[in-house]
Amino acid sequence: MENPSIGQNVQVGVTNQEAAIQKRLNEILHSYKGSQDELIPILQQVQQVFGYLPELAMKKLAKFLKLPESTVFGVGTFYAQFKLLPTGRNIIRVCRGTACHVRGSAQILAEIGKQLGISAGETTPDLEYSLETIACFGSCALAPVVVANNKVHGRMTVTKVGEIFNKEAQ
C-alpha cells in the first residue's frame, strides 16, 4: 500500500465489519453440526439476520461445512429466495401466479413500480423499499395478491396500491 495511513484506516474498517459478520455468523452456526444438509437452513438463517448473503459469510460458511466456496455460492445463487445484495427495509412482493395474472397482476406490478420508481428485483436507493415478484403465493382465491412485509393484501386493484404504502408508513 502506497499510503500507509489511508491503508490502515481502510484495513481497520474492513476488519471491524468482518468481525461483526463473523460474530453474528458464529451465533448462527452455534446450533449446527456442520453437515452439508444444513447448508440451506443456515443460508436461510444468515439471510434472515443480514437481509442478504454477505460474501464473507458464505466464505466462512464454506469452511465450517468443509465445502468448496463454489458449492456454497452455487446453492446461494440457485434458489430464488437468496439475495446477494442488501434489500430494502420494506419488501413489497407482487404475486405473479396464474390466477393473479388473469386478474391483472401485471398492471398492479407496473403501478407499484411506477410509484416507487423501480422495477421488480430492484431496491430504492434509500434502501426503503424492495420490489419483488413471487411465482405464486397460494392465495389464488383472493387474486390479485400483494404481500407487503408478510402482510397479505388480497383483491388488489391499481387504485388500492397507494393504501399499501400508507399502511406500511404507519
Added chain:
Amino acid sequence: MSFEEIKEKAILQWKTMQQSESIRILIGMGTCGRAAGAEDILDVLNQELAKRNIQTDILPVGCIGLCYAEPLIEVIKPGKPSVFYGNLTPELMSEIIADYLIADNPRPDLALGTRGEGTLDGIPKLFDLPVLKPQVRISLRNCGNIDPENIAHYIANGGYEGLAKALRMKPQEVIDEIKKSGLRGRGGAGFATGIKWQFCHDVPGDIKYVICNADEGDPGAFMDRALLEGDPHAVLEGMLIGAYAIGALEGYIYIRAEYPLAIQRLRIAIKQMEEYGLIGDDIMGSGFKFHIKIKEGAGAFVCGEETAMMASIEGRRGMPRSRPPFPAQSGLWGKPTNINNVETWSNVSAIIAKGAEWYAGYGTEKSKGTKNFSLVGKVVRTGLIEVPMGISLREILYEIGGGIPENKRLKAIQTGGPSGGFIPESLIDLPVDYESLTQAGSIMGSGGMVVIDEDTCMVDITKFFLTFTQAESCGKCIPCRWGTKQMLDILVDITEGRGKPGDVELLQELAESVKGNSLCGLGQTAPNPVLTSIRYFRDEYEEHIVEKRCSAMQCQALISYYILPDKCQGCMICARNCPVQAIEGGKRMVHVIDQDKCINCGICFDVCPPKFSAVVKVSGPKPSGIPEKPIPVVAKS
C-alpha cells in the same frame, strides 16, 4: 397413557366444548382468511365482546374452502344449528354481535347457511348450497371444523384411528389395503400409491425414508397449503402409516418457505404428537419408531420433482437426475425413499381408518376417490373444493363455482399449472379423471384449476406460462434450457407483433422435441400450454401473426389508442396526464395521439371523463375519421 385413554380424554374435551352453554365462534384464520381481513374481524369481536361482557369461546379454524366469502365466521349458540356469515366487514360484524349474539335475530339477510341439527327460518342449510352439495370431503374432512393447533380435536374426530389400525396389521396388509383402494398420486402424475409403496418396501435395507412433498409450486394452486393449515395431523398420520408399511424410520416434509403459517402449524402438530407419544421411539406402545423433520424450500419450482427435491434436502442445488435408479431403489443419501404429495398422505389416513372398499366407492373405474382443486380465476365462487373423481368440468364451473362473473363468455379451463394445458369450452362436459384430462392434452396436475374468460388472450397466457417454466428451468439438460427459451422468444415475438408465417409450426416442432427429450417432468410437461393452446386456439395465433391483432386486447404492442373527433370536448385532461407528451391539442381542440410517441400505457383511456368516452382502445386497423392534426371541437357539449 394408552391411545384408548388419550382418545377418551380428547372426546370428552370435544363434547364438553360442543355442549358448552356459552356461545362459540369459529373464525377462518387460514392465509386466505387473513388476506381478506379476518384479523380485523377478530379484533372487532374481541373488543365488542369484552365491552359488552359476553362470554364466548373464539376458535380460529382452517379454511372450509369458501374463499370467495372470506372473511367467514360460524356462530354456534347452544341448542341451535350454527350459522355461517361471510364477506364480513367490521361494521357487519358489529351488527351481527348486536342482533344475533345479544338479541336473537340470526339475520337471514346476512347469513350464508346453517350447519347441524335443526333449522332457522329463512336460512338454507350450508351443505345444501350449490357450492357444497356436489362436494365430498375426505381429504378436507376436518378443515374448518377443528382447531388445527389442538391435537385433541383431531383425535376426537377419528384421528389417529387409522394409525392405530395400521399398527395392528402387518406392513404388507397395509400396502395391500392401499392398493385395493385404488389411490393414485395426487401430486399430478397419478401413479398408483400402493404399487409405489410396494417397490420401496421390497428393496432390502435398514434405513429408508418417506418424504411428504409440500413444495406446492404450481402458480394458481393452494390446496396443499389450505390442507396443512387446516388439518396438519391428517397428513402426518398418513406419513406414519406409510412409514410403517414401507419400513422407514425417518421422514421429511419438504415445504415451501412461502407458506409460513403451514410450517408453523406443522411444527405445533409435531410437538403435540411427541407429547402424546404418537411420534418418537415407541409409537402407541407398538415399538414402531419414526421421526419427522421439516425442510423449508428456498424457492425453486423444479424441487417439486422427486430427485431434485432429494438433492435439495441433501443441501445441494435442486437439480434432477436421470431415473433409473428410482427413489424407491436409491433415493435420499442413496437409501430407498418413498415420496408422496400432501393430499395423497391425507387420503391414506382416511383409507386405513374407513377401509379401501369405502374409499373405492367414490370416483370412476380407474380414478378412485376424490380430488382437491383450487378453483380460481374468472369464476364467481373462488375457493378450495374436493369433488369425487368423474364429476364434469361443467358441474365444477357452473354448480360449485357459480359461473363466470359479469356474464362473460368462457374460453378455457386450465388445469395442471405450467405442466398442464387448456381445456376449451367445447369440452366442458369432460369428466375429471386422470385419463380424460390427459386425452384432452392437459393433465390432472396437483389441482390448480384456473377459469379463463374472453378477456384473456390465449397467446399471452401461454407466454405467461413459458416465462415461468423458462425462468424455473434448472439448466441441466439442453432441451429444457434452450427449448423453453426458444419457445418463449417466439411467443414474445408473436405477442409483440413480430410473428411470421410458420411460427406456429416451428413452435409445435420445438414443443414436441422438448416434451420428448427433457430430463425431468418440468421440461417434459413445459410444452403442454403451447401444444394445447395451438390445438384449440390456433385462430388466435393466426390473428396475432397475420392481422397483428389481439381480440382480447391484452397484448399491449398490438393495441392502439385513438381519440374520436365526434366525442372529444377538448378538455385537455388526457394531454395533461400523458406521461410521454404524445397527445397534441389545446382548449376546445380535438386532441390527437401521436402514434409514434405513444407507449400504449392506457392512461388517456382511463382519465377521459366517462361522459365523453372519447378515447378508444383498438387492436387492428385505425378507425376511420381520425384527424392527423388537432381540429376545432365538433361535438356538442
